[in-house]
Amino acid sequence: MGELVDKIKGNVNEAIGELKQKSDNPETRAEGQAQEAKGKAQQTAGKVKGALGDDI
Incomplete structure (x- = not known):
């Protein structure tokens, strides 16, 4: 679940930052x-968690 949360937060922060x-x-x-x-x-953290599992 942490993977998805990190990716969503990353997308939101990128969008707000661009604005x-x-x-x-x-x-x-x-x-x-x-x-x-x-x-x-x-987003990178989310990808790493996805690759290694949420246990990290």
């Missing part, structure tokens, strides 16, 4: 870049 990067505010754009990177990391 924030379209802002005129430099701080918001920076937050968006960080949030998108976090989303990609969560």
Whole structure:
């Protein structure tokens, strides 16, 4: 189950991060870049959990 949760959270963070990067505010754009990177990391974690099992 953790695999699916990580993938969903990753997708949400990537999408929000992409939206924030379209802002005129430099701080918001920076937050968006960080949030998108976090989303990609969560997706990767989900893939690893899927490959190795949720027991990790």
